[in-house]
Amino acid sequence: MIKLHGFAVSNYFNMVNFVLLTKNIEHQLVATFPSQQDDFLLKSPRGMVPFIETEEGFISETSAIIEYLDQCYPTPALLPQAPFELAKVRELARMIELYIELPARRLYGELLFNKPADPETKKHVQASLTKGIKAIASLATFSPYTCGEQLSIADVYLYFSLTLANKVSIELLDQDLLKQIPSAKTTLELLEQLPAINQINLATKEALASFSKR
Ligand SMILES: N[C@@H](CCC(=O)N[C@@H](CS)C(=O)NCC(=O)O)C(=O)O
Missing domain, CATH: 3.40.30.10 (Glutaredoxin)
Incomplete structure (x- = not known):
């Protein structure tokens, strides 16, 4: 197993x-x-x-x-077979990781563990997130999933990275990223209805509670 x-x-x-x-x-x-x-x-x-x-x-x-x-385990497939569609899914997943997840991660210490970041870092993160969101908004279709009709790894990255990055952005940078990419909201809401997301969010909540007790 x-x-x-x-x-x-x-x-x-x-x-x-x-x-x-x-x-x-x-x-x-x-x-x-x-x-x-x-x-x-x-x-x-x-x-x-x-x-x-x-x-x-x-x-x-x-x-x-x-x-x-x-x-x-090919079912359900999270990557398309056709080379072009496959490249587009990977392109988007990669962009979310490099230009949303990684900049936002620089402020996770402040968001999750009370370790304040310096203003210069915040400025850089904000600038990177703004450019990253613009790129994602131009690539994603959100119809209804990030890359079209099928759930794909782009949705996996979108949900887990953008949700937390937006929390960082709202709480520490005073900027709601979803305002720059409103159609992502519908996709995030759709993903939120999946039982797997629900189960994971509950486990994360419990884990965060025990982290903060430590
Ligand atoms: N590129 C790695 C990143 C994973 C990652 O950042 N993991 C964090 C925990 S969320 C970690 O293990 N950090 C330890 C470290 O940075 O040394 C992946 O895609 O799996």
Whole structure:
């Protein structure tokens, strides 16, 4: 059985868990935190979570894990077969990761763990998010999913990255990103109705509560 290592506050962990749940893949969650210990690096060479444990070995990096799962468990498919459509889905997922998730991540410390970021960092994050949202708005169709009629990995990145990035943006930068990309709202609401999202959001809430108690 596939084991997913990580923790429920992690966006990336939640993305992989979403794919496992959506595809109904039997799996086990193993609470694991990032580490630079030698034995950990054998499983996840950059010392990060998530990573999965399969009968053939370990895989780290969310996009590699998701693509592996999509090939091994093709239903429902989260990546199109046709090369152009496949490239467009990957293009969008990549843009969300690089230009939304990664800049917003620089302020997660302040949002989640009360570690204030300096004003210069905030300025950079705001500028990056504005450009990132513009790019996504021009690529995505949101009809009704991010890349058209089928749920795809672009939706996985959109939901988990944009939701948290917008929280960062509203609370710390006084800017609602969804105002720049209003059609994303309908797609996010559609995704919110999926049982897998509901289950993951509950687990994240519980994990955050126990994080803040520590
Ligand atoms: N590129 C990685 C990023 C994963 C990531 O940032 N994981 C965080 C937890 S959410 C982590 O393990 N951080 C530890 C570190 O930065 O050393 C992926 O796609 O899986």
